[in-house]
Amino acid sequence: MLNKRRKKDGFQGQKAIIIPRSVLQGKCVSHALINSLYITDIGYYPKAHFHYRQRPSGADQHILIYCHEGAGTAIVxxxxxxxxxxxxxxxxxxxxHTYVADAHNPWTIYWMHFNGNLAEAWxxxxxxxxxxxxGFLPDVGKTIALFDEMYGQLERGYSMDHLMHCNMCAWHYLASFLYEDKGRAVHNSISDTVDQAISFMKQNVDQNxxxxxxxxxxxxxxxHFSLLFRKKxxxxxxxxxxxxxxxxxCQFLLFTDKRIKEIGLAVGISDQQYFSRIFKKTMGVSPQQYRSKRTTEEMETNK
Incomplete structure (x- = not known):
């Protein structure tokens, strides 16, 4: 009896948009700014009783499912x-793959199918x-806000403006899952250590x-720290x-008239020649050239 009640959609309060494949082909696949990553389907299923999907050959797109409430099981x-x-x-x-909502505590999920030249890499x-x-995402306020923004754009239709806005947000949406995963203790520990070290460096940028x-x-x-830092x-x-x-x-060179030696001292390097060598190695030009380029560009702009 339970198997007969399983369903792929049709849940009270659900939202789903399946973008017409003709729109994807005509406006997304052919557009240089969004053909690397674009949404093909997107939706929200609240308390999805009897939700069940089985795809023996997989889907044609990559799928991201976020479980906001309840529970479910997946086999991949x-x-x-x-x-x-x-x-x-x-x-x-x-x-x-196969996935199914828990029979007693069915999940509420946000889901997205995506494709594009860089979708596999993502x-x-x-x-x-x-x-x-x-993975695990403990703080989802911004992530859900991004989902709502993407969904809201597509709700307004498939104009190029709406498609571009939505699919540019998709990069940020995926990044929120990639870089805000704090669920694993080891990863969390490494991230915290490196973030603390970077904050310490920034606070002491004028030191050596x-x-x-x-x-x-x-x-x-x-x-040990060096290995962790390089890995991260x-x-x-x-x-x-x-x-x-x-x-x-660079900020000093762009926005102040400080001399090169003064700028070196401001970033904790007393030897002006050494400062210039590091600057050129990092920026590709000397401090003088960097400042001159700024001045030249301003003159050209004001002509």
Whole structure:
């Protein structure tokens, strides 16, 4: 009897938009600004009693499901996942899967199907980041607001303006799942440590911190901290620190008349030649050239 009551949609209060494939082909696939990532289907199913989908050959698009309330179960690549409030699931295109709402506490879900030239890269990045298909998103206020904005644009029709607005928001929407996952203790610990270190660097951009000094500030050994920091950011800590210094120096060069030596001192580098070398290595031009370029551009603009 239960199997007969299973359904893919038709829930009280549900919202769903399936964008016509002719619109996708004519306006999304062919548009240079949005063909890398575009929404094909989007919806919201509240308290979805008997919700059930099975796709033995997968879907033609990538699927992101966020469980806002209740519970459900999904099987992806023969791996079973239990989804509770705050959990989300990424299902790559062409991958067999099944998902079903809990019989006693059916889920409320926000879901999105997406495609495009970079859609596969997005899906795989999420899977690598999560080390699987399931993640956790504890603070969803901004994420749901983005969903509502995307949905609201599509509700107004498929003009190019609405499609561009919606699909540009989709990048931010996916990024909210990629970079705000705090569910796993190890990931959370690494993120907190690196974020604390970056804040410490920014607060001391006028100093000359060492690797040991930065590591000590976050209670790690220099070697262990260096590995964690590079894994998280892709940069060595001191290289990252110097980038922050040069970013700060650029502000002085753009918006003040301070001399080069004064700017070097303001970012904790007393040797003007050393400061100029680091600046050129980072920015590709010397401090003088960077400032001259600004002045030249202003003169051209004012002609």
């Amino acid at each position: 690549h023969d791996q079973s996942y239990t989804l509770l409030a705050g959990d989300f699931l990424i299902i790559p295109a062409k991958v067999k 899906a795989q990045q999420l899977i690598r980041h999560l080390n699987g298909h399931k 911190l060492t690797l040991e000094g930065i590591a000590q500030a976050v209670n790690f050994s220099a070697s 950011t892709g940069f060595a800590p001191i290289e990252y620190y110097n980038h922050l210094k040069m970013q700060h120096a």
